[in-house]
Amino acid sequence: MRVALVVPPWGPDDIRAKDTRGISGCWPTPGLQYIAAVLRDRGHEIIFLEGFFYTNEKMRKMIADFKAEAVGVYVISLLWEQASTFLNDIKIDNPDVFTFIGGHGATAMPDRLMAECDSLDTIVVGEGEITAGELIDAVAAGEDYSKIPGLIFKDSSGKVVRTAARPMIQDLDDLPFPAVELCEMERYWPSFEQVSTVPAMQMIGSRGCNGSCIYCYKMYGRHIRLRDPVKIVDEIEGYIKNYGVREIKFWDEHFTHDHEHVYKFCEELLKRKINIRWWVSCRADSVDKRLLRSMKAAGCWCINFGVESGVQKNLDVLLKFESIDRIRVAIKLAHSVGIKTHTTYIFGIPGETFEEGLETIDFAKELSSFTVEFFPITPFPGTPLYKGVMQGKFGKMSSALDDQGMLLDRPCFVPFSMTADNIMELRRLAYIKYFFRPSFLVYRITNLMSPFQLKAMYYGAWSLVQMLGQQIEKLVKPKG
DSSP states (O other): OHHHEEEEEOOOOHHOOOOGGGGOOBBHHHHHHHHHHHHHHHOEEEEEEEEETSSSHHHHHHHHHHHHHHHHHHHOOHHHHHHHHHHHHHHHHHHHHHHESSSHHHHHHHHHHHHHTTTHHHHHHHOHHHHHHHHHHHHHTOOOOOOSEEEEEEEEOEEEOOOOOOOOOGGGGSOOOOOOGOOGGOBBBOOOOSSSSEEEEEEEEEEEEOOOTTTOOOOTTTEEEEEEHHHHHHHHHHHHHHHHEEEEEOSSOOOOSSSHHHHHHHHHHHHTTTTOEEEEHHHHHHHHOOHHHHHHHTTEEEEEEEOOSSSHHHHHHHHHHOOOHHHHHHHHHHHHOEEEEEEEEOOOOOOHHHHHHHHHHHHHHOOOOOOOEEEEEOOOSHHHHHHHHHHHHHHOOOOOOOGGGGSSSSEEETTTSOOOHHHHHHHOOOOOOHHOHHHHHHHHHHHHOOOOHHHHHHHHHHHHHHHHHHHHHHHHHHHO
């Protein structure tokens, strides 16, 4: 069967505030790459289309030229409007084409999406590789797919049908490597500040997270499943050979959950004498000096810690189950072995005050990570935070899905303890106070690792100038 897998048309304007659009980039979608590989292995012909590169009209023509019999669209809540418009247009072009969607947005709110888009035939819920494979096999053969687990669709009477839940894939090594060769890899580039050099590739070494954070949607479940370290390194070797990759960014939610797994991965890299930089994310309470030294020796240059707040009360509200002191220790340990850190922070936590937001900024300055990001908190559909907001708890938020982004000009959620202006002012002040420190500027300049980082500093500086202008305008603008 001829299947088009599509990321709907989008651009920096759809996901970012004006002051940070200059540093944005585009990674390929790993989940869609895995599904492409599975469908190809099952004998289907696949085309992979990235909406960052093409207009709606151009992709419609490409799909028509390909003579696609099925179209699968990746959906996040923020880009649902673009996705639904695209699906409607595809059905206009070819009413007989089979349409299906998947992804975090599709899994978190399938009933709403099915009700809002008459051009949608089926939703793949959860991990999509096995479900999509069985679904497309059935559609290609003209067989009934109503018993396939992990689907939501409308029957002939228009009634929404939900099949049994699809169990999580227990052995991730059963999956083929993602079909990156079907993507236009030469056209992608990472957002500045996310990697130290290019070419860079993203990877997944595990799925799942055992954390309890109320703002996180666990599409991959709370049980962490690990890939064989040998296969992870095999994949890295392939990227080096075929694409000249110099850095890997791991999207694992909790890379250091299993220390022995990390040691085996590091040993495999060293045994094969693979010289590559890599970046991971993990919890502050899951690292020690021995582990960090091993990671550094094998090429890890940066760790992303989701700090979120410098106030213990707010960490407790988020159910982080981490302490401010443990976060301090983790950052210091990483820096002591020569691993840089990237730390993230959020404003607008339920019950947080403006003054507490200022404390978080001071804490960020104290930790002094190599790179930082500050976000307004976003209650994504399916999260405990979102469910609480829907019950009238925590604060108020916009019901428009295209407002539900962490990088936009205005927060979609405002807690009872703050205003939207408070949150955006904290974001501006955080970047201004963090980066306009002479000691930090010297640190960054003396630790440049590549021309790519120099370019990142240039575009980052332009973003800071815009934020500074916004803050000055706010201060001089007459009140009332």
